[in-house]
Amino acid sequence: xxxxxxxxxxxxxxxxxxxxxxxxxxxxxxxxxxxxxxxxxxxxxxxxxxxxxxxxxxxxxxxxxxxxxxxxxxxxxxxxxxxxxxxxxxxxxxxxxxxxxxxxxxxxxxxxxxxxxxxxxxxxxxxxxxxxxxxxxxxxxxxxxxxxxxxxx
Numbered sequence: 001x002x003x004x005x006x007x008x009x010x011x012x013x014x015x016x017x018x019x020x021x022x023x024x025x026x027x028x029x030x031x032x033x034x035x036x037x038x039x040x041x042x043x044x045x046x047x048x049x050x051x052x053x054x055x056x057x058x059x060x061x062x063x064x065x066x067x068x069x070x071x072x073x074x075x076x077x078x079x080x081x082x083x084x085x086x087x088x089x090x091x092x093x094x095x096x097x098x099x100x101x102x103x104x105x106x107x108x109x110x111x112x113x114x115x116x117x118x119x120x121x122x123x124x125x126x127x128x129x130x131x132x133x134x135x136x137x138x139x140x141x142x143x144x145x146x147x148x149x150x151x152x153x
Contacts, residue, residue, distance in 0.1 A: 005055035065093040083120035
């Protein structure tokens with residue numbers, strides 16, 4: 001079952017945040033510190049009360065995955081069309097639940113949610129080298145919107 005995250009989910013979400021961090025650390029140890037998380041428990045409490053940043057969890061008796069989202073609206077911009085976007089800030093499926101369609105269920109829930117609130121699109125970022133994530137998002141119908149580039153010194 002997919003539902004909005006609640007305060008009691010925070011310890012499990014922290015566990016999953018550790019898993020995501022280590023994927024990123026292994027890809028880019030020059031950028032990501034090991035054994036930490038993007039958000040603290042206090043940060044999560046604040047996020048859970050922010051309607052523009054919904055967090056969804058896949059709960060099968062225990063939380064097996066999450067999707068952190070952020071809704072942005074552009075209105076009256078000189079360059080950009082008016083519209084609403086749902087950005088997937090972070091998505092994770094527990095290592096033990098991978099291959100069991102948890103990620104697909106989360107993504108489809110987010111897609112349906114985005115449509116229901118009138119979003120024009122869904123966006124996200126995938127780190128170069130994270131081929132499994134890239135393939136997953138492509139199978140979900142996503143395609144490149146733009147390319148970020150860097151030069152490392």
